[in-house]
Amino acid sequence: MTDRTIHLPVAAQDSLDDVLDIGTTAERLGYHRAWFPETWGRDAVTTLAALADRTDDLGIGTSIVNTYSRSPALVGQTAATLQEHSDGRFRLGMGPSGPAVVEGWHGESFERPLRRTREYVEIVRAVLAGEQVDYDGDLVQTRGFRLRQTPPDPAPGIDVTGMGPKAVELAGRFADGWHALMFTKDGIRDRLDDLQRGAELGDRDSSDVRTTLVLPCCALPDGDAARDLARQHLAFYVGGMGTFYRNALARQGHEDAANAIHDAWQAEDHERAMAAVSDDLLDSLAAVGTPEQAREQFEEFAAVDGVDAVAVSFPRAAEREVIDATMDALAPE
Template identity: 60%
Template sequence: MTDRDVHLPVAAQPTVDSIVDYTTLAEEGGYDCAWLPETWGRDGVVVLTAMAERTESIDIGSSILNTYSRSPALLGQTAATMQEVSDGRFRLGLGPSGPVVIENWHGMEYGNPLRRTRETVEIVREVLSGEPVNYDGDDFQLSGFRLRCEAPKPSPPIEVTGMGPKAVELAGRFADGWHGIMLTPEGMDDRLEDIERGAELGDRDPDDVHVTTGVTCCALEDAERARKLTRQHIGFYIGGMGTFYRDALERQGYEEAPEIHDAWQDGDRERALELVDESILDDLCAFGTPEETREQLEAYEAVEGLDSIAISFPRGADEDTVKQTMEAVAPDAS
């Protein structure tokens, strides 16, 4: 059976308490994990701590902490501490983010994101072992230190994001889990093959890699409003968030993705949204009335090899929309 997680919204949330409220609602609704991304707003670790302290059973995960703004050793310390604070419910989600954020917000060179992610995963795993860390990589060289507290038992899983074939292969080879986004049910098949190839290279069982994909959902009695919010969200991601999402859709056969991106970049948002046609929305998202949204999610649940669906929300969704959607597609409501 496919788990159902929730990918909490961070855009325009009024308070930390409002994010924690979503987490407690997710716990009450039977969701398996509440994932919190860190972007350019609130510090993710502080909010994750509040989430952990005010819940009892739901897993708490970072999705994602980027591999540039914190050192690998600090990420290991964070994971160990969060595992303690959450009583063993923490899942560490890592990813390189993209050059727009890393260079323009953090002021760092993006470099080789695959290599940096691999080395970060390897170092974090050594830190969490509690043994002395001696690592000689291309990006990082560490020696002479070990974790100055008890190593967490069990060690929290390390899960990574990735969209391209090589990034997903890396997850299959080195990580405990992989998070996909902007993937149709059919588009998942190629990425699952990447996981299997990476697991084979790492002499691992691909079933040991926990596969999660995020699905943008909007469940409202006003189905047209749900459609409008979903279209705006997809248009923004294809057009305004670098080239990763554009490329992911083009790989899945949506030849209009570059045109959407270019129209958005040229400032013609209306044209960009017009190009987000029904096929993209229907294939990529779950939206409409609560019943329609639940039915659309069944296509993802049927994907063999997919372990978890992470419910996410349009960036323009207000608090009531988020809560209505969470309640409509909660595991206990299905």
């Protein structure tokens, strides 16, 4: 059975308490895990540590922390500490993010992101195993590091994100899971073939690599209002967050729409960018509309063979009543 998880909102919340209350509500509704991204809002480590204190059984995880703003040794320390603090409920999701975040916000060179991700996975795994880490990579060098406490048992799973074929292949070859974002049902099936190929290259069973689909969702009695919120959300990511989302959409057969959205958003014509997200495109990428419509679309994504969990992700402009309504509508039965 496909797990239902949530992707805590990074924006539009007035306080940390508001974010944590969404997490406790998710636990009450029966969601399996709460993921938290780390972009321009609250940091993921503090937020998830606080959420662990307020919940009993809810899994927690990063989706994602980037592989540039923290060293791999620190990421390993952080994962070990969150696993200890949450009594084994933590899962680490990480990935390279993109130039807009890494170069624009953190001032780091966005160099060889796939190689960097692989090296981070290898180093973090060694840290979590309690090994002395003497690592001489192409991009990262670490000497003499070892945890000074007992390593976590079990060690938290390490997931990576990725959109392109090689990034997903990397997840299948080296990671414990893959986080998929901005995919149609056919698009994620294509990338699951890449995951399988990566697992074979790593002499692994692809069923041991857990796939989590982060799905934009919005369910309201006013279905048109829900669709407008989701349309704005998709236009922002395709148009305003570099080229990765645009390219991912183009690879899935929507090149004209991806370019139209991107070009309009870059020209600061946000209404035109939103209009370029057609009804058909919106329905292929999200679970939106009335509660009945959103549930039906959600179940179609959850039924894709190879998807182990679907994370309910909220539109970036969603206020609390929208988030609550969507969580209620899509909660596990």
